Amino acid sequence: MATGRVDVLRRRDSYNYSKREFESYRNGVCRGDGVKHKNGFHLPSNVHNSGGSERSSNSSEPCSRNGKTRKSECLVQLPPEKKRKFSPIIWDREEKQVRVSSKNRVVPVIPPSPAHPTSVQNVLFDGVVSKSPVTVVKSQEVEVFESSVADYLEGSCQSEAPADLSTQLHSEQSGQDEQAKKNMVHPPNISFSRWASDSDSPRAPRDIADDPCSSPESGEIQREGSGGSRTRVSSSDEESSFETPGEKYYGEDELCDKNMNIDKHDGNAGVAINQLYSDSESDSEDDVDLPKIEEPAVPMQGSINMLQGCRSVFEYEKLNKINEGTYGVVYRARDKKTGEIVALKKVKMDVDKGCDGFPMSALREINILLSFNHPSVVGVKEVVMDDFDGVYMVMEYMEYDLKGLMESMKQPFSIGEVKYLMLQLLNGVEYLHDNWVLHRDLKSSNLLVNKEGELKICDLGLSRQYGSPLKPYTPLVVTLWYRAPEILLGTKQYSTAIDMWSVGCIMAELLAKDALFKGKTEVDQIDKIFRMLGTPDEKSGLSKLPGFKVNSVKQPCYNHLRKKFPAASFTGSSPVLSESGFDLLKRLLSYNPAERITAKDALNHNWFRESPEPRYDFKPITPDQHSRPVPKQQAV
Numbered sequence: 001m002a003t004g005r006v007d008v009l010r011r012r013d014s015y016n017y018s019k020r021e022f023e024s025y026r027n028g029v030c031r032g033d034g035v036k037h038k039n040g041f042h043l044p045s046n047v048h049n050s051g052g053s054e055r056s057s058n059s060s061e062p063c064s065r066n067g068k069t070r071k072s073e074c075l076v077q078l079p080p081e082k083k084r085k086f087s088p089i090i091w092d093r094e095e096k097q098v099r100v101s102s103k104n105r106v107v108p109v110i111p112p113s114p115a116h117p118t119s120v121q122n123v124l125f126d127g128v129v130s131k132s133p134v135t136v137v138k139s140q141e142v143e144v145f146e147s148s149v150a151d152y153l154e155g156s157c158q159s160e161a162p163a164d165l166s167t168q169l170h171s172e173q174s175g176q177d178e179q180a181k182k183n184m185v186h187p188p189n190i191s192f193s194r195w196a197s198d199s200d201s202p203r204a205p206r207d208i209a210d211d212p213c214s215s216p217e218s219g220e221i222q223r224e225g226s227g228g229s230r231t232r233v234s235s236s237d238e239e240s241s242f243e244t245p246g247e248k249y250y251g252e253d254e255l256c257d258k259n260m261n262i263d264k265h266d267g268n269a270g271v272a273i274n275q276l277y278s279d280s281e282s283d284s285e286d287d288v289d290l291p292k293i294e295e296p297a298v299p300m301q302g303s304i305n306m307l308q309g310c311r312s313v314f315e316y317e318k319l320n321k322i323n324e325g326t327y328g329v330v331y332r333a334r335d336k337k338t339g340e341i342v343a344l345k346k347v348k349m350d351v352d353k354g355c356d357g358f359p360m361s362a363l364r365e366i367n368i369l370l371s372f373n374h375p376s377v378v379g380v381k382e383v384v385m386d387d388f389d390g391v392y393m394v395m396e397y398m399e400y401d402l403k404g405l406m407e408s409m410k411q412p413f414s415i416g417e418v419k420y421l422m423l424q425l426l427n428g429v430e431y432l433h434d435n436w437v438l439h440r441d442l443k444s445s446n447l448l449v450n451k452e453g454e455l456k457i458c459d460l461g462l463s464r465q466y467g468s469p470l471k472p473y474t475p476l477v478v479t480l481w482y483r484a485p486e487i488l489l490g491t492k493q494y495s496t497a498i499d500m501w502s503v504g505c506i507m508a509e510l511l512a513k514d515a516l517f518k519g520k521t522e523v524d525q526i527d528k529i530f531r532m533l534g535t536p537d538e539k540s541g542l543s544k545l546p547g548f549k550v551n552s553v554k555q556p557c558y559n560h561l562r563k564k565f566p567a568a569s570f571t572g573s574s575p576v577l578s579e580s581g582f583d584l585l586k587r588l589l590s591y592n593p594a595e596r597i598t599a600k601d602a603l604n605h606n607w608f609r610e611s612p613e614p615r616y617d618f619k620p621i622t623p624d625q626h627s628r629p630v631p632k633q634q635a636v
């Protein structure tokens with residue numbers, strides 16, 4: 001067995017240990033060793049074992065979720081693994097694999113030989129068979145990804161091609177690229193089959209959700225180019241029901257969207273979204289001469305049966321509009337059959353044209369969220385459509401977003417509450433990063449909280465799998481406040497550290513109930529950062545970046561940050577932060593991306609162990625931020 005595989009297994013075991021605990025807690029599993037935590041996230045060991053205000057893990061606690069007893073969940077459950085629910089990529093150096101598609105096609109996956117260590121044939125996106133040989137010697141991850149994207153781009157979706165894939169992986173530090181590439185050949189703690197199944201068994205048909213069109217690697221989203229604005233319409237009073245066939249409806253944005261869907265896109269949404277559910281016809285050449293494998297009659301547990309196609313949005317009753325972002329309008333709705341309250345995010349069709357006119361951001365978000373499975377990442381249950389090719393993501397409903405929650409609070413969160421929220425956030429970010437996904441738009445309004453106090457990351461429209469080229473944001477659309485200095489200063493190579501900077505900004509915001517750096521322009525933003533954190537020195541690497549020369553503020557490092565978060569406050573006007581807490585904040589806001597703390601290390605930071613301990617019993621007390629009374633005419 002290759003070293004890489006051993007590392008994988010070791011890592012997987014250690015993950016399952018913590019995951020078992022938190023999943024069992026979340027699912028209300030009645031038995032299990034150790035302390036269970038409300039949102040099932042990884043905890044530092046001595047926090048684990050501490051009692052205090054931690055929520056009870058009493059074994060007699062009824063198994064319940066959302067107040068309903070679920071007998072089945074009282075059984076011992078196998079912990080979900082730290083991987084995607086299904087995978088767009090098969091990486092396996094060990095064994096031959098077959099890929100099964102919805103068309104009963106089987107594509108052999110040829111393991112790379114030492115002579116061809118980077119065979120592209122071992123990487124297949126569903127619906128796209130790798131054809132392009134790759135001869136340049138690069139890290140395996142870079143190569144497989146690059147070839148897949150290239151193949152994808154040869155197909156039906158004309159997305160922007162990556163320009164320089166070889167220099168991206170983990171290489172924020174100039175001069176370390178070579179080492180980074182070497183590391184990537186046998187990366188420590190990185191699986192060669194990160195997304196593949198444990199068993200290396202044939203891929204199940206559910207994998208077809210990861211359609212080539214929906215591949216997050218397949219094109220760069222530039223919000224600034226989208227023409228969309230980031231104006232939010234919060235909890236609009238305007239109510240409108242989903243139009244059923246033969247009915248008329250008058251909701252303003254629905255009318256707009258309807259016209260867009262019909263006139264501008266001519267059904268392309270349907271084409272694109274159906275590609276999430278069934279194999280593309282465009283690769284039909286691969287159907288030839290391939291042996292068939294029976295599809296399992298019953299979909300695997302926890303999976304979504306992608307072969308069924310999209311259900312209709314009319315399965316849901318719209319209750320009210322929650323919010324509107326750049327890429328979607330989010331509604332609160334009720335499942336007509338089960339009565340479950342859900343959030344429906346209607347994809348805006350006019351923001352960016354990715355695949356067949358369907359917004360690439362939405363394809364990415366759908367693809368990633370459908371395949372992800374983590375308590376701190378918002379769950380997407382299914383994708384539904386209306387009669388006008390309007391596409392909706394059906395998500396678990398969350399009563400608050402952190403920004404709105406803070407706005408409704410008179411006092412900032414307590415330190416224990418901040419710790420609990422930070423632990424959940426870090427667990428979610430760790431999961432994204434472990435699955436090679438950069439969120440790239442972490443901010444308080446993209447962190448949802450439910451009435452149980454569970455925090456979940458949402459809005460993965462800008463996210464992408466790293467290893468691909470990443471372009472700097474521009475100030476026009478994406479919120480500046482959480483943007484890492486290296487991006488502001490024009491770096492073209494960035495990685496997970498950009499999310500960690502955002503996490504640092506969020507930590508400060510949670511403590512102070514106010515955003516840390518509220519710049520109006522990119523220059524203003526970087527100026528505010530430098531004034532607060534000091535002028536970066538040579539070692540930070542920032543001074544070499546193109547944008548650095550415009551900044552002339554000279555400040556000693558981190559002094560002002562400490563003033564804002566003092567160790568003690570006699571007036572009570574500033575949020576108090578211990579040495580340890582300040583150390584974590586400083587490391588999150590480290591100028592040098594290579595030195596910026598990772599999610600994993602942050603989770604093990606001493607701050608979470610010291611008193612006061614995280615408030616696991618935290619529940620927001622403000623009324624449901626996203627709900628509205630249901631108008632009579634819409635009642636079931």
Ligand SMILES: Nc1ncnc2c1ncn2[C@@H]1O[C@H](COP(=O)(O)OP(=O)(O)OP(=O)(O)O)[C@@H](O)[C@H]1O
Nearest residue numbers: 323325326327328330343395396397398401445459
């Ligand atoms: N599952 C959910 N439950 C409740 N509210 C949600 C849910 N998902 C999103 N929202 C609300 O809708 C808002 C917008 O959602 P989201 O960020 O996904 O849309 P977007 O168009 O991608 O926004 P952005 O402009 O930030 O990119 C969120 O800030 C939140 O208030």
